[in-house]
Amino acid sequence: MEAIIRIPIIVCLLFLMGIPVAKSVCQFPSYYDGSWYHRDSGSDTNLIISATSGTWGVDRECFQKVDHDKIITSDGVNATILLKTVGVNCYICMDVIYRSIYIMQYRRSECKTEGDIKLCEGISKLPEHNELVTMFKQVSPVMNCIASIEGLFQFSYEINEKGGGICNNSENILEACQTPGSPNYDNKDFLMRFRVCPDVQTSFRQTIRYKCMGTWVANMNNNTYTFVGLAHDETGVLQDKYKCLMTLRDQHSEDNTIRWGLSRFGDCTNLKSLEQSPIRIVLRRVAPKTSFMIPQCILPRNLTGTWFTQGIQFASSVWINDTHIYYRTMMSQFDYEETWFACQANLGTRFLMSKVVVGRCEISFVCFDLVPRHDGIVRYRVGRSVKLPFTLDERTRDKDFLVTSFKETCSWQWLTFSRDNVDWKYEVLIQNPPSPVICPIGGRYSFRQYSNDFYQLYDTRIRGITLSPRNKISCLMNVSEFKSCHGDMSKMEIDATYCETVDYRGRPIGEYEEPDHILTCAGHWLEDMKSYMITYDEEDAISKFRCWVYERISWTDIALSRSETARCPKNQNSRSYEIDGARFYMALTETERLFDDCPPRFDSGITPNAKPRTLYTLYSGSQSCFFSNLQAKYFMFVFLVFNFFSFRN
Numbered sequence: 001m002e003a004i005i006r007i008p009i010i011v012c013l014l015f016l017m018g019i020p021v022a023k024s025v026c027q028f029p030s031y032y033d034g035s036w037y038h039r040d041s042g043s044d045t046n047l048i049i050s051a052t053s054g055t056w057g058v059d060r061e062c063f064q065k066v067d068h069d070k071i072i073t074s075d076g077v078n079a080t081i082l083l084k085t086v087g088v089n090c091y092i093c094m095d096v097i098y099r100s101i102y103i104m105q106y107r108r109s110e111c112k113t114e115g116d117i118k119l120c121e122g123i124s125k126l127p128e129h130n131e132l133v134t135m136f137k138q139v140s141p142v143m144n145c146i147a148s149i150e151g152l153f154q155f156s157y158e159i160n161e162k163g164g165g166i167c168n169n170s171e172n173i174l175e176a177c178q179t180p181g182s183p184n185y186d187n188k189d190f191l192m193r194f195r196v197c198p199d200v201q202t203s204f205r206q207t208i209r210y211k212c213m214g215t216w217v218a219n220m221n222n223n224t225y226t227f228v229g230l231a232h233d234e235t236g237v238l239q240d241k242y243k244c245l246m247t248l249r250d251q252h253s254e255d256n257t258i259r260w261g262l263s264r265f266g267d268c269t270n271l272k273s274l275e276q277s278p279i280r281i282v283l284r285r286v287a288p289k290t291s292f293m294i295p296q297c298i299l300p301r302n303l304t305g306t307w308f309t310q311g312i313q314f315a316s317s318v319w320i321n322d323t324h325i326y327y328r329t330m331m332s333q334f335d336y337e338e339t340w341f342a343c344q345a346n347l348g349t350r351f352l353m354s355k356v357v358v359g360r361c362e363i364s365f366v367c368f369d370l371v372p373r374h375d376g377i378v379r380y381r382v383g384r385s386v387k388l389p390f391t392l393d394e395r396t397r398d399k400d401f402l403v404t405s406f407k408e409t410c411s412w413q414w415l416t417f418s419r420d421n422v423d424w425k426y427e428v429l430i431q432n433p434p435s436p437v438i439c440p441i442g443g444r445y446s447f448r449q450y451s452n453d454f455y456q457l458y459d460t461r462i463r464g465i466t467l468s469p470r471n472k473i474s475c476l477m478n479v480s481e482f483k484s485c486h487g488d489m490s491k492m493e494i495d496a497t498y499c500e501t502v503d504y505r506g507r508p509i510g511e512y513e514e515p516d517h518i519l520t521c522a523g524h525w526l527e528d529m530k531s532y533m534i535t536y537d538e539e540d541a542i543s544k545f546r547c548w549v550y551e552r553i554s555w556t557d558i559a560l561s562r563s564e565t566a567r568c569p570k571n572q573n574s575r576s577y578e579i580d581g582a583r584f585y586m587a588l589t590e591t592e593r594l595f596d597d598c599p600p601r602f603d604s605g606i607t608p609n610a611k612p613r614t615l616y617t618l619y620s621g622s623q624s625c626f627f628s629n630l631q632a633k634y635f636m637f638v639f640l641v642f643n644f645f646s647f648r649n
């Protein structure tokens, strides 16, 4: 009787005090309904909550209830509830944290004699992680919440008892696979195979399928952890049925491993940090095992080696042998992804490759179209990948499966047409470390440089040690200089301010200087009527490899546009400097001086394998030179014209 009169007064009071009150009628939401497992002071307990009658266990009932504001959008709300014990003057504050339809956590107070929810601590401050008891609903969960566990892993485990010891059996495998068509689809569960290590007493042999009950995030000691409630349905032992899993958010370990803390029982409070967890697990990504990784064909022999390739977003280092291609792609400063390809079928330049990504479950097929290697460059295109259809038994697969896959995956249409990628550009593998090749642009030039970003421009800097002491004579004439001369034709030297003043010997003072930037040529080719070149600069902090588009715009002028990475954007031309991915352009004008001994040369890359190398040795060095400079140039011109026509034929 008393209670009924008191409720409206309290509600008014609460309103006046500005405390969030959503509902005053003391009823539990429907998701409270059911039987809940929890470890109440260390023993297995089943709690029956009835939403309709408002009872909590056998002898407590809802007296007052305050819903808290939602911090995150979820189906349920956090609440503070005042429970009255039937027949006794005992009121208990319960702070109930909603985690999922299968998991709730609570903090319980001691018996209070006053039935006033305002006096509950949780009204002003909700409990912390370590104050909470976790309740698991006693049903078989159907929940999709382990997106963060997706993949295939080998793991080591360490149990905190009987002296412990780490068991790192290579057959400890965690499988969280999303294979369409397989019975375990949709991220509702994952499989852990625990195997025995002979020298670790606590190790055991068991295969457990864990189902997901809910996931949430909590802060502890300035770290953000992700918690996952797990159920092991198939066990008859109630104690072993529920587990709590903890992992650090944004975990970036150098070896690409993932660390987990796992509880022994259905209890999350014991998880205080990854190191202090009762069961510690270290996951390593592994590649799925498949007979399709056994090679069936051979890649061109001269592809063997280590390479570099720049994707649209991430760069990869690539390793190739006769049969396999391996990509290692840095996804961030810490995380990398490893991909394996194995040769399955080959016709001409097209290679059907099976593909697996380390840590991912699916096996797929993809077609590589490889242009024959020239210098340190291999150009290739990759078709769309097709997933290997799931069959429970590999032996039932069609014998002509590879032939069919080849037809499907390597058809020219698949290589050249994708709806959003009509004008195709080849990907490029660059030999890494690069082997220098003769630069397609040679001679001595002055240049003007263009960029909207000051930092893109070449500026003067003092590289390393100056071999001879710098001349004290002040420079009267500064020019820009770009040159690639007979000394080392695989290098292009760029000096933003080169001193052209001569000293007492009649030599330019600049001769004593080291060039500001030295680019090594790694390869060049012609594609879509555009000449591309790759350079290498060990000292380039942004990208050691750079892609350039170059073009001869008159007999004495050359335009070059530099991309920001080793990949030239599709819309880049020789004068681009205002597009995404290419923000620098330089215009060269020939400035060969009498004693420079630096004949201009230009190679558009039209026939990379049939280059007449003799052109460069025609006159080497001023001492032995019997052509005058003018004659040499005339000769060059004739030769170039001749070349031009002979290529045409």
Ligand SMILES: *[C@@H]1O[C@H](CO)[C@@H](O)[C@H](O)[C@H]1NC(C)=O
Pocket (backbone or CB within 6 Å): 069, 070, 071, 072, 073, 074, 076, 077, 078, 097, 098, 126, 217
């Ligand atoms: C319930 O409280 C916890 C702990 O303060 C918080 O992390 C969670 O987001 C809250 N839930 C909702 C639905 O607001």
Ligand SMILES: *[C@@H]1O[C@H](CO)[C@@H](O)[C@H](O)[C@H]1NC(C)=O
Pocket (backbone or CB within 6 Å): 154, 156, 168, 169, 170
């Ligand atoms: C655990 O075993 C895996 C595979 O068997 C191995 O790659 C890894 O280096 C081992 N880890 C440790 C810490 O020994």
Ligand SMILES: *[C@@H]1O[C@H](CO)[C@@H](O)[C@H](O)[C@H]1NC(C)=O
Pocket (backbone or CB within 6 Å): 221, 222
């Ligand atoms: C958490 O961070 C605060 C401020 O950044 C610091 O004062 C405190 O000592 C840290 N606590 C722990 C447990 O590291």
Ligand SMILES: *[C@@H]1O[C@H](CO)[C@@H](O)[C@H](O)[C@H]1NC(C)=O
Pocket (backbone or CB within 6 Å): 321, 322, 323, 324
């Ligand atoms: C190529 O590499 C794969 C993977 O490491 C290896 O299994 C294979 O034996 C290698 N092939 C040759 C011909 O060395």
Ligand SMILES: *[C@@H]1O[C@H](CO)[C@@H](O)[C@H](O)[C@H]1NC(C)=O
Pocket (backbone or CB within 6 Å): 300, 301, 302, 372, 373, 374, 375, 609
């Ligand atoms: C590499 O091999 C292919 C054929 O297998 C050949 O066409 C190409 O010229 C070779 N390239 C080099 C640089 O040896």
Ligand SMILES: *[C@@H]1O[C@H](CO)[C@@H](O)[C@H](O)[C@H]1NC(C)=O
Pocket (backbone or CB within 6 Å): 460, 474, 475, 476, 477, 478, 497
């Ligand atoms: C040329 O550059 C040097 C060093 O950068 C500078 O000291 C000198 O004054 C410049 N001379 C002229 C004529 O600009």
